Amino acid sequence: MEKVEKEPLLSAKNIKLLKNPLGQDNPITVQVLGICSALAVTVKMKPAIVMAISVMVVLAVSNVVIAALRKSIPGRIRIIVQLVVIATMVILVDQFLKAFAFDVSKQLSVFVGLIITNCIIMGRLEAFAMANKPWPSFLDGLGNAWGYGWILIAVSFFREFLGTGSIMGFPVMEKLGVYNFGYEDNGMMILPPMALITVGIIIWVQRARNKSLIETK
Amino acid sequence: MKDFSNRYIMVFSVVMVVSVAILLSLTALLLQPRQEKNVEVEKKIQILSSMNVSSDRSNAVELYDRHIIESFVINTEGNRVEGVDAFTVTLRAEQRKPLAEQSLPMFIAVADNGDTLHIIPLEGKGLWGPIWGYVSLKKDLSTIAGVTFDHKGETPGLGAEINTTPFESQFHDKTIFENGNFVSVKVVKGGARPGNPHEVDAISGGTITSNGLQAMVHDGLIKYEKYLSQNRK
Numbered sequence: 001m002e003k004v005e006k007e008p009l010l011s012a013k014n015i016k017l018l019k020n021p022l023g024q025d026n027p028i029t030v031q032v033l034g035i036c037s038a039l040a041v042t043v044k045m046k047p048a049i050v051m052a053i054s055v056m057v058v059l060a061v062s063n064v065v066i067a068a069l070r071k072s073i074p075g076r077i078r079i080i081v082q083l084v085v086i087a088t089m090v091i092l093v094d095q096f097l098k099a100f101a102f103d104v105s106k107q108l109s110v111f112v113g114l115i116i117t118n119c120i121i122m123g124r125l126e127a128f129a130m131a132n133k134p135w136p137s138f139l140d141g142l143g144n145a146w147g148y149g150w151i152l153i154a155v156s157f158f159r160e161f162l163g164t165g166s167i168m169g170f171p172v173m174e175k176l177g178v179y180n181f182g183y184e185d186n187g188m189m190i191l192p193p194m195a196l197i198t199v200g201i202i203i204w205v206q207r208a209r210n211k212s213l214i215e216t217k
Numbered sequence: 218m219k220d221f222s223n224r225y226i227m228v229f230s231v232v233m234v235v236s237v238a239i240l241l242s243l244t245a246l247l248l249q250p251r252q253e254k255n256v257e258v259e260k261k262i263q264i265l266s267s268m269n270v271s272s273d274r275s276n277a278v279e280l281y282d283r284h285i286i287e288s289f290v291i292n293t294e295g296n297r298v299e300g301v302d303a304f305t306v307t308l309r310a311e312q313r314k315p316l317a318e319q320s321l322p323m324f325i326a327v328a329d330n331g332d333t334l335h336i337i338p339l340e341g342k343g344l345w346g347p348i349w350g351y352v353s354l355k356k357d358l359s360t361i362a363g364v365t366f367d368h369k370g371e372t373p374g375l376g377a378e379i380n381t382t383p384f385e386s387q388f389h390d391k392t393i394f395e396n397g398n399f400v401s402v403k404v405v406k407g408g409a410r411p412g413n414p415h416e417v418d419a420i421s422g423g424t425i426t427s428n429g430l431q432a433m434v435h436d437g438l439i440k441y442e443k444y445l446s447q448n449r450k
Contacts (some may be wrong), residue, residue, distance in 0.1 A: 044373045088237050095248050097250050099251040102259065
């Protein structure tokens with residue numbers, strides 16, 4: 001397939017690839033993918049941010065690799081090939097973190113390995129990278145990782161703030177002195193079910209504002 | 218999607234697997250010295266932190282050499298074992314051996330105020346994986362000067378709180394002996410009794426990690442009981 005005319009790197013179509021997953025095509029709130037890790041790493045903001053960045057690297061690079069190989073990957077083993085690419089990327093990220101950012105790798109610990117099982121990544125490889133060129137795939141990876149990441153960070157903000165009274169580990173509630181007025185942290189916010197409810201509330205707000213997301217019966 | 222022959226699929230898989238294997242082994246080999254160095258520095262930071270000396274990656278090695286004056290290995294009888302480097306002992310491997318054959322590392326340190334401290338490494342089980350830590354004892358070999366704990370993958374906000382200062386600082390000035398008998402320090406759910414020298418508060422929502430930590434402190438320190446009793450001044 002020869003290119004006839006050169007498309008600008010950030011054409012309207014490509015910008016859409018970046019922007020849509022943030023809102024109306026969000027992997028978590030609209031496609032409801034990657035929920036498992038959204039529950040696991042959102043108790044505190046720091047791990048959530050690092051997780052978002054790691055997923056971005058893995059998703060963007062895997063997308064590019066799969067898109068570059070898409071014409072030579074046999075259809076019958078494409079899922080295995082995708083898994084191998086993702087797993088390789090995750091191990092590389094993990095190895096590099098251990099060598100160059102040891103403290104970050106300590107914080108993420110097991111969650112880096114769990115990126116392999118993040119449904120968003122395989123979903124994007126299968127749905128987008130297998131059928132598109134590397135550059136749009138790269139943008140699609142970035143966009144979806146951001147869409148995933150900002151939900152993760154938003155959920156972790158509420159859970160950390162309401163559950164432990166701090167933001168990024170800084171004890172805001174204590175500094176404000178609200179404990180003196182009988183305020184208490186809501187311990188339930190740190191438990192996994194509250195992550196699901198927080199995501200649910202975000203979905204509710206999003207659908208209330210954007211009626212086109214509501215399914216017609 | 219094109220149809221590929223079986224031969225193509227076989228060749229594709231073999232090439233893919235071999236190249237991925239080469240890539241990963243190369244990375245692992247190249248990065249290994251750096252990673253091992255990081256682990257070593259991390260251990261030094263933790264040993265220092267148990268004696269309330271804060272350090273970072275840049276100065277840990279230097280501070281460690283300044284503060285830790287001696288390290289050796291003893292057995293459960295309290296006698297020194299020669300020929301084993303205390304720093305490289307892995308507790309997890311030792312714990313699988315029969316009690317009498319276990320090497321128990323001990324680090325002797327000098328604090329900034331000139332006090333001699335005995336630092337004992339610990340390892341145990343949390344909810345999701347291993348937890349470990351270091352306890353530094355003052356000259357009476359019963360009063361805790363400081364502790365540091367860490368974990369592999371406890372739940373953030375719950376069990377993972379064991380490596381935070383509010384939890385660790387509770388251990389300061391607790392004692393592990395009562396009238397010459399070993400009692401360890403208990404992690405009490407619902408709150409330690411005020412003024413009790415052998416109790417600290419557990420972590421709410423982190424009961425299994427708290428219990429694991431209590432067991433780790435007890436089981437780890439009791440092996441040193443003979444040595445500590447013999448050498449108490």
